[in-house]
Each structure stands twice: as C-alpha cells, then as structure tokens.
Amino acid sequence: MNIWPLKGMAKHVAITRYPGETETTPGVTPGRPTSAAPDDHGLCPTHALRPDGGDVDLSRCIHCFRCVREPDALARWENDYEWGRFLPGRGALPRAFRRSIHVRVVDSGDCGACLAELLQLECPEYSLHRLGIYVTPSPRDADVLLVVGPVTNAMRGPLEAAYAAMPEPKRVVAAGTCAASGGLFGPTFECNNGVAGAIPVDLVVPGCPPPPLAMLQALLAVMGRGQSPGEEVR
Ligand code: SF4
Numbered sequence: 001m002n003i004w005p006l007k008g009m010a011k012h013v014a015i016t017r018y019p020g021e022t023e024t025t026p027g028v029t030p031g032r033p034t035s036a037a038p039d040d041h042g043l044c045p046t047h048a049l050r051p052d053g054g055d056v057d058l059s060r061c062i063h064c065f066r067c068v069r070e071p072d073a074l075a076r077w078e079n080d081y082e083w084g085r086f087l088p089g090r091g092a093l094p095r096a097f098r099r100s101i102h103v104r105v106v107d108s109g110d111c112g113a114c115l116a117e118l119l120q121l122e123c124p125e126y127s128l129h130r131l132g133i134y135v136t137p138s139p140r141d142a143d144v145l146l147v148v149g150p151v152t153n154a155m156r157g158p159l160e161a162a163y164a165a166m167p168e169p170k171r172v173v174a175a176g177t178c179a180a181s182g183g184l185f186g187p188t189f190e191c192n193n194g195v196a197g198a199i200p201v202d203l204v205v206p207g208c209p210p211p212p213l214a215m216l217q218a219l220l221a222v223m224g225r226g227q228s229p230g231e232e233v234r
C-alpha cells in the first residue's frame with residue numbers, strides 16, 4: 001500500500017509547496033559547501049576545494065562532509081537546493097515548452113543513488129505531473145535528455161544514439177557529480193569524464209546525489225520557468 005498520501009494527510013502537507021514557495025521541510029536537502037578556506041592539507045578527496053580557497057568546484061564535490069566536520073571545518077555550508085546552472089551560452093527551451101515537456105532519462109552508469117533521488121519526483125510528495133513534466137521511454141518523444149552517471153564506455157553509444165534520435169529543439173541536463181565531471185569514477189579506462197565528453201550539455205546539476213528538488217529546479221529551468229542566474233523560480 002502506498003503510504004505517501006496518508007503521511008501527507010497526517011502532516012497536512014500532501015505535496016511540496018515548491019516552486020510556488022520555498023520548501024522548508026527538514027531533510028529536503030543535504031546542503032552544499034559554497035565557499036571554503038584554503039585547502040592546503042589536501043582535506044578534500046576530490047580536489048573540489050581549491051588550495052587558495054574561495055568558491056568550491058561543485059562539479060567535483062561528492063558530499064563527503066569532510067570540509068564541515070570539526071575540527072577541520074573549512075567550508076561555509078548552505079542548505080539550499082536550487083543548484084542547476086546553465087553552461088555558458090546555453091539556455092532554456094523556446095517559450096512553447098513553458099507548460100509541458102517530455103523527459104527521457106538515461107542511466108549512463110550511476111551508482112543507483114542519483115536515479116533513486118530522481119525517482120522520488122514521481123511520488124505524491126513532489127508530483128512531477130502537476131508541473132507538466134512527463135517521463136517518456138522514447139527519445140523520439142523527448143524534449144529533454146536527463147543523464148545520470150559518468151558515462152561508461154558501454155553506455156556511450158546508447159547515450160549518443162538517444163541524443164541523435166531526439167527532435168529539435170532539445171536540451172541535455174547532466175544530473176549529479178558523476179554526470180558533471182566523471183566524479184569518483186572517471187575519467188578511467190572504463191569511464192568517461194561526464195556527459196559533456198559524449199554529447200552537448202546545456203545544464204548541470206551538481207550533487208552526489210542531487211536531492212529531488214534540485215532535479216526539479218533544473219527541469220523547470222529548462223522549461224524557461226527559472227532559474228538561470230538572476231531569475232526567480234516560479
Ligand atoms: S564535501 Fe567533501 S568533496 Fe565536497 S568540497 Fe567538502 S571535502 Fe570536498
């Protein structure tokens with residue numbers, strides 16, 4: 001039995017208030033490091049922290065929390081979830097797609113966690129369909145290709161084929177640290193260095209894994225409903 005509707009009724013919150021309002025329910029985001037002191041002792045295992053400090057390279061951060069643990073706390077941590085950003089020169093779909101899109105999801109070799117977070121969007125708590133976002137099994141029907149995982153050699157061909165089969169206009173979302181940069185898995189003899197090494201990427205959502213609301217914000221951004229820098233999510 002699906003207990004989500006009952007939980008929602010008991011809490012008087014059947015569905016997230018996002019994007020109409022900021023979601024403040026505890027646990028909706030693990031947060032992320034946004035700036036840090038110089039990492040001169042090599043604390044960060046993925047070199048997301050820079051030796052000279054400043055902004056964190058979120059495309060490499062794996063959320064190991066080392067940089068916020070005492071006594072080694074180096075980073076400022078923010079509990080936000082609007083993490084998706086367009087790459088330079090990239091943007092949303094044309095205005096006709098503001099109300100509805102179809103999304104083809106490709107698992108290019110993820111560890112399972114990114115996909116598990118993404119699946120949460122189908123639950124009543126997030127209810128993807130209320131926003132006009134539908135998952136399709138066919139790339140020929142898809143406006144957006146959402147890719148998780150670092151792109152293993154075995155998945156590179158299928159990923160390129162899915163991209164080639166999509167009609168124009170189309171957009172690609174790379175979700176998760178692995179998709180953004182290869183993460184812990186790539187580049188290696190068996191793995192690519194993320195989605196951009198195989199097909200053109202429009203928007204990257206960092207996180208290991210990104211929480212469901214971060215993925216939702218990315219899809220809304222691709223629809224032109226926010227958020228590129230300076231825009232608000234509506
Ligand atoms: S959370 Fe871990 S991977 Fe991310 S910046 Fe901090 S130390 Fe590096």
Ligand code: SF4
Pocket residue numbers: 109110111112113114148149150176177178179183184207208209210
């Ligand atoms: S980004 Fe993290 S959670 Fe997602 S596939 Fe890679 S290791 Fe797994």
